[in-house]
Each structure stands twice: as C-alpha cells, then as structure tokens.
Amino acid sequence: MSIAEKVREEPAAVEAAPRRKRVTDEHGRSVRVWELALRYLLLIAVLALTVGPFVWQLSTSLKGPTEDIFSSPPKFLPSEPTLHNYERVAETIPVWDYAFNSLKVATANVVTNCVGSALAGYALARLRYRGRKVTTLVFILAMLVPVEGIIIAQFTTMRELGLNNTLIGVVLPGCIGAMNVLLMRNAFLNLPYEIEEAAYVDGANVWQRFLRIALPSVKGTLAVVAIFAFMGAWDDFLWPLIVLSDPDKFTLTIGLNYLHGTFANDERLVAAGTIIAVAPLIALFACLQRYFFRGVGEGAVKG
Amino acid sequence: MASSSSTASSGTAAPRAASSGAVRVRRQLPTSPWLFAAPGLLVVGIFILYPFVSTLVNAFTDRRTLIPGEFVGLANFRELLHDEMFWIGLRNSTLYVLGVVPALVLLPLLLALLVQKNIPGIAFFRSAFYTPVVASIVVVGLIWVWLLDERGLVNSLLETIGVGRIGFLSDQWLLLLSAMAVTVWKGLGYYMIIYLAALANVPRELHEAASVDGAGAIRRFLTVTVPAVRSTMVLVGALSSVAAFKVFSEVYLMAGPDGGPAGEDTTLVMLVQRTGTGLTGRVGYASAISVVVFVVTVALMLLVLRADRKEDA
Numbered sequence: 001m002s003i004a005e006k007v008r009e010e011p012a013a014v015e016a017a018p019r020r021k022r023v024t025d026e027h028g029r030s031v032r033v034w035e036l037a038l039r040y041l042l043l044i045a046v047l048a049l050t051v052g053p054f055v056w057q058l059s060t061s062l063k064g065p066t067e068d069i070f071s072s073p074p075k076f077l078p079s080e081p082t083l084h085n086y087e088r089v090a091e092t093i094p095v096w097d098y099a100f101n102s103l104k105v106a107t108a109n110v111v112t113n114c115v116g117s118a119l120a121g122y123a124l125a126r127l128r129y130r131g132r133k134v135t136t137l138v139f140i141l142a143m144l145v146p147v148e149g150i151i152i153a154q155f156t157t158m159r160e161l162g163l164n165n166t167l168i169g170v171v172l173p174g175c176i177g178a179m180n181v182l183l184m185r186n187a188f189l190n191l192p193y194e195i196e197e198a199a200y201v202d203g204a205n206v207w208q209r210f211l212r213i214a215l216p217s218v219k220g221t222l223a224v225v226a227i228f229a230f231m232g233a234w235d236d237f238l239w240p241l242i243v244l245s246d247p248d249k250f251t252l253t254i255g256l257n258y259l260h261g262t263f264a265n266d267e268r269l270v271a272a273g274t275i276i277a278v279a280p281l282i283a284l285f286a287c288l289q290r291y292f293f294r295g296v297g298e299g300a301v302k303g
Numbered sequence: 304m305a306s307s308s309s310t311a312s313s314g315t316a317a318p319r320a321a322s323s324g325a326v327r328v329r330r331q332l333p334t335s336p337w338l339f340a341a342p343g344l345l346v347v348g349i350f351i352l353y354p355f356v357s358t359l360v361n362a363f364t365d366r367r368t369l370i371p372g373e374f375v376g377l378a379n380f381r382e383l384l385h386d387e388m389f390w391i392g393l394r395n396s397t398l399y400v401l402g403v404v405p406a407l408v409l410l411p412l413l414l415a416l417l418v419q420k421n422i423p424g425i426a427f428f429r430s431a432f433y434t435p436v437v438a439s440i441v442v443v444g445l446i447w448v449w450l451l452d453e454r455g456l457v458n459s460l461l462e463t464i465g466v467g468r469i470g471f472l473s474d475q476w477l478l479l480l481s482a483m484a485v486t487v488w489k490g491l492g493y494y495m496i497i498y499l500a501a502l503a504n505v506p507r508e509l510h511e512a513a514s515v516d517g518a519g520a521i522r523r524f525l526t527v528t529v530p531a532v533r534s535t536m537v538l539v540g541a542l543s544s545v546a547a548f549k550v551f552s553e554v555y556l557m558a559g560p561d562g563g564p565a566g567e568d569t570t571l572v573m574l575v576q577r578t579g580t581g582l583t584g585r586v587g588y589a590s591a592i593s594v595v596v597f598v599v600t601v602a603l604m605l606l607v608l609r610a611d612r613k614e615d616a
Contacts, residue, residue, distance in 0.1 A: 036422065039417065039420070039422065040422075042417055043417065043418070043428045046414065046417070046428075046432060047428060047431055047432070049488075050431060050432050050434060050435055050488070050491070050492070051431050051434055053446045053447070053450055054434065054438070054446065056446075056450065056456055057446050057449070060449070070454040070455075070459070071459065072458075072459035072462045072463055073459060073460070073463040074456050074459040074460065074463075112342075115342075116342045116343050116346065117343060119338075119339045119340070119342060119343065120339060120340045120342065120343030120344070122339055123336045123337075123339035123340040124340070127335065127336040127339065128336075129336035129337070132336070135340050135344065138344060138347065138348070138352070139343065139347060141352065142347040142351040142352055145351050145352070145355045146545070146549060146596065146597065146600055147351075148549040148551060148572045148575070148593075148596065149355075149358065149549070149572075149575075149593040149594075149596045149597050149600075150351070150354040150355050150358050150593065151575065151576070151579075151593075152358070152361075152575060152579035152580070152584070152586055152589045152590060152593065153353075153354035153355070153357045153358040153361065153586075153590065153593075154350060154354045155579070155580065156354075156357070156361075156368075156586060157349065157350065157353060157354050157357070159368075172346070172350060173346075173350035173351070174350075175346055176342060176343045176346040176347065178343075178347050178351065181343050181347075206335050207335075210339075231437060234439065235438075235439035235440060235441075236439075237439065237440050237441050237552050238551055238552060238572075238576070241576075242576065242580050252439075253439050253440075253441040253442075254441075256441050256442070256445065257441055257445075257556065260445055260448070260556075267449050267452075270445055270449065271449065273445075274441075274442045274445050274446060277439060277441070277442050278437075278438045278439070278442045281437050281438065281439070282434060282437060282438075285430070285433070285434075285437045286430065289426075289430045289433070290426075
C-alpha cells in the first residue's frame, strides 16, 4: 500500500479509534472471526487459481536444461534457478526488438488516443455548432461496429493507403477510439459550466479554456484512457497478425506466437518469452491500479 | 441526446446559461469545433465506418486480395449454405456463447461479493484477480497450452491424485471446452470490477431488513443482491455473449491456425481471418461470413435486451 493511500485513509481510522483492534467492514461494523477466516481461505484459493499459472510459468522459465520439467508430482521450485533461458530466447528470436516495436506502437496509441479523444470529447460536450448531434451519432455508431467483422476491409483499406506491413498501419485503426471519445465527452459534461464562464469573461478563447481549465479537470478519465490504450495496443493480437508480414516488424505478441510455433519443444524458452511480455504490464498495472479501479468504477457508475 | 444532457447540467441557472450561450457563439470561430472533432472523425470514418460499409458491399462481390472483383449478388451467401467449414464455425461460435456466458454472468458476481468487504489486504487481492485481464491473450494462451499439455502441470497433478492423464488439447470437444475455460478465466476480473461498481450502489438497508426477517446468506443473495444488480447482469450478459460469439485468439492459439483436429474447432472469426487474408485471400467470401457475424451479434444483443424487458413486465 502506498503512502498516498495511507494518508487518504487516515480520517476513517481516527473516526473508528474507540474500537481500533477489531476488523471492520466498509460500514464500520465488526466482522466475525470465522467469517473472516472463510473469506481469506476463499480469497487465497482464487488467488492460486488466477495468479498460480503465471507463477508456474515463471518457475518453468527459471528451470535449467538438465532439470525435468515434466515430473509427476510436479516440482514447483527450480532446483538450480538460472536466467539462461532468457539469454536463449534473445538468441533464437529478436525478442528485445519485438518488445521495442510493441513499446513504439503502445506509446503512439496512448498519445493519439489521449489527444484525439480529449479534443473530440470537448467539442461534443462543450462547444455549440451545427452538426454536433450528427458528430456524436457518428462516434456512437463507430463504437458499435464489431472490429472482428471489419478486419478484412480494414486490411484492404490499409493496403490502398500503402501502409500494410508497417507499424503505422498497426497503430492507425485504433489510434482514436470512439469509446474513448465518448468517455471524455462524459467527463467534460460533468464539469460545472461556471468555471469556464469565468475564464470566458476574462477573455480566454476556446483553446485556452480547453487547455488551461477543462483538460486539467478530467485527468482521472484521461489516465483511464491512457492505461486502456497502452494495454490494448501492447496486448493486441488479431490486427497485428493480419497487417504485419515482415518478421522485422513483429510486435511482441506476434513474435511470441512465432516462438511457440518454432520451438514448441522447449517450454523453458516459451515460458521465458511470456514472462518478458507480461512483466512490464503487471508492473505498470501495479503502479497505476488505484487510478485504474477508481476510473473504471466511476465510468461504470456514470455510464 | 447530447444537447439535452448538457442543458440539464446548466439547468440550475437557466436564464444565465441561455444568455452566456448566446455570447459564447460569438466569441468562438465557427471552424473551431470542427478542428477539435476532425482527428477523431477522420480516424473513425476511414478505419471503422468506411471498412464497415465496404464489408457490406464486398460481401456481394467476388473480390480477392489482388483482384478488384465484380458484383455477384447472393452467390457468396448461397455458397455459405453448402460450406461445411462455415457450419462448423457457426456451431463452435454458438457453443462458445452457450458455454461461456452463464459462467461469466454468475462467477464474477460471486467474486465481487468476495472482494467487496474492506478487510485488510483486500486491495492486493482485487488487483491480483485482475492480472489475467491485464496479460495479453497470447501470453494467456501460451501459459494454458503449457498447463494443459499432455505432460503439463494439470495432467501431472491429475496423475498424482490417480485420475490419469487427459488429452485436453488433442480431443475436439475437450479442446473447445478448455478454450472456453480460458476465456472465463481471463474475463473474471474484468466483469468483477463492473459488478463491484454495481454492488456499491445497493442500499445496505435492504440487506439489514432481510437479515432481521431471518434470511440467510444464500436467501439474501437471491432476494436482495440479484434483483439489485439485475441490470448489470444483463449488461454483462450482452457484453460477454457478443464477445464470445466473435472469439478468435483463444481458439487460434490453443488449437492452432487450422482449428485443431480436421479443423473441427474453427470459429467464425478464425474462418474470416483464414479465408480473407494472404495474397489469395477471398475478400468477398470472407466479407459474407463477416456479415453473418454482424447479423448474429446484433440479434444476440436484441435477444438479451428483450429478455430484460420481459422480466421487467
């Protein structure tokens, strides 16, 4: 738990001071011991089910070449832990190049989505112009189109633009998501008009009002858009699989699938590759999870 | 819709909002709003709406990757009726919906109830349960292929307890079932968060009243919790059924690009990808399959929404 979170929880702790020793639920009522024990038991069981597979993968990736990874009963701890498999992945496929390609795609996706959907969301929520309703409708329709169904037409469109087999081609179709535009629109709609009116009276033009007043007030939603954009681009499989054909340009997900096909015989290598792909995301998520859960919760309640 | 909600937010000061709205129009260049909306409109127009329309058009042509193609009327759809692979795909995608949706409507709700109470360390559990959502589908697929392998962890455990080894990835039906289990496993955390938000809005008084009336935990779940989050359950049902029908990655990764033994585990979107891409891709025919995917997804949405309305009445 971070320091910031502890600080935030302090007022509640002070209120509950008279009975600090007992564990209480969200309403401040005490929880019975056996119920608490049962809860933790269930929580740990689900934990084993959700996180266990990742831990097993990590364990496999650390097992040496002479170690039996197929033993029954299974051995959970490597007897001689080694990082050798990580070196070997890099020797067999250019895994760091793939990771760098994924990073480029994901970063570009974050920037374009934040800028593009903030701009469009602001126009939809705050600006008055003929055609605003039509614009909103366009984004709603776009959100409803199932991407899996139009993927072949996206591919031919990309070919007509001459962008097939490029990283730009990977980024473009999702670079401003209609869903994100509507999320930003809702965030701007929830701001009180009065502040912007004050700025308006002081002579601020529309760009100044957008940049100095509206945008700083919707940081939370912007953070959610950024995290979703990063995860979406880093994790995407179907579209890069279709648009990329040159192994030099593979993103990590496509490269890993390739690794699996070529070296399916050595699970240690595949395991090391998957850990390389998943570790940065878990780290990113662990750092940002507080904003994330708050933002997703807010979005769901408002939506 | 847009104008009604924005007037609602300034509605508390109606006279002032009306006058300042009039002034605002004058101080803003008429082109500004379009500059704000242009990037989004361009991207969505070129890469979502145009491909959508061209999918609908291509479905009636014999277009291929390198050949423009001509109008062929309903020929693609007639061919679909006699295409064995299409029926296999339709069957598997439908089975996927039937298998995955009930699990994804119910299990995340139970999970949300489990992590709802603010007991020590709960934030850790909540984010840990979300890990499978964060991990990319390729990583998830590779992990489960290894776990369910003939010699993998699940089979060693089964052998240790005396059940014996099971060919999760070699049998046509077990493979499909395994892929469904992976989809559920990966989706749990996502829908859990949606349910958590909904549960936060359930008034505590309802539970207390039921407790006073002597209702046990299960009784309270059925009479208080379920009715209170029913609209969220419908939402989850709609989202998960549409996603399940369009399944691609899980099956592609676990069964292989050709769809497992004799292609029996191919899903519709896998068929679209296999038919429509590459230098010899039959874009027209793949588009016709896509149109079927659209139609079924829209039908699924309407079905779920109608079921919702019926229960209301």
